[in-house]
Amino acid sequence: MTHVSHILRSLLLAAAALVLGACSTLDRSQPPPLDKQAQWVLLPFANHTETPLAGQRAEAIASAILHGNGIARIKQYPSSLQQEALFDSGDRKQQEEALAWARQQGARYALAGTVDEWRYKVGVDGEPAAGITLQIIDVASGDMLWSATGGKSGWSREALSAVAQQLIRSLLNSGLSAAR
Numbered sequence: 001m002t003h004v005s006h007i008l009r010s011l012l013l014a015a016a017a018l019v020l021g022a023c024s025t026l027d028r029s030q031p032p033p034l035d036k037q038a039q040w041v042l043l044p045f046a047n048h049t050e051t052p053l054a055g056q057r058a059e060a061i062a063s064a065i066l067h068g069n070g071i072a073r074i075k076q077y078p079s080s081l082q083q084e085a086l087f088d089s090g091d092r093k094q095q096e097e098a099l100a101w102a103r104q105q106g107a108r109y110a111l112a113g114t115v116d117e118w119r120y121k122v123g124v125d126g127e128p129a130a131g132i133t134l135q136i137i138d139v140a141s142g143d144m145l146w147s148a149t150g151g152k153s154g155w156s157r158e159a160l161s162a163v164a165q166q167l168i169r170s171l172l173n174s175g176l177s178a179a180r
Helices: 002-021 054-068 092-104 160-175
Strands: 024-028 040-042 074-076 109-120 128-138 144-153
Touching: 024 160, 040 054, 040 092, 054 074, 054 109, 054 128, 054 160, 092 109, 109 144, 109 160, 128 160, 144 160
Parallel strands: 040 074, 040 109
Antiparallel strands: 024 144, 109 128, 128 144
């Protein structure tokens, strides 16, 4: 009886791990050594969702997580220079303008992002789901130093902002792992 219960318990734990593992997907590049003491800027996040202001919500979370990871010198792209649309187009011209602004600020690194999903899924449970892509850019050259993308869904009683925060934290922690 104990052998059977041990096997059942092992199977239940394995099934739970599969279910929890299916809730998020992450892909990321190897981070280079980054200087936490350097000047960083947070560029506008492109909003590729149907949710108004999703990019700005993700920016706020990313800024707090960067600061929590010891990056104290963070400037945010001024809202007066951002497009005034509810749905941000995130086009390359705006990113180039933002990088030019970052160069004027003397920044070394820029964090850029794209929000691809920010919603509660339709259905009985209404599960929260977020999809984000992040990039760390060398401001001087415009070269991408690191990138990561991920998607995460939560349980029906979780807040969308909490699911997004977990996803952004996981992505940024992998990108800042080599920072000193």
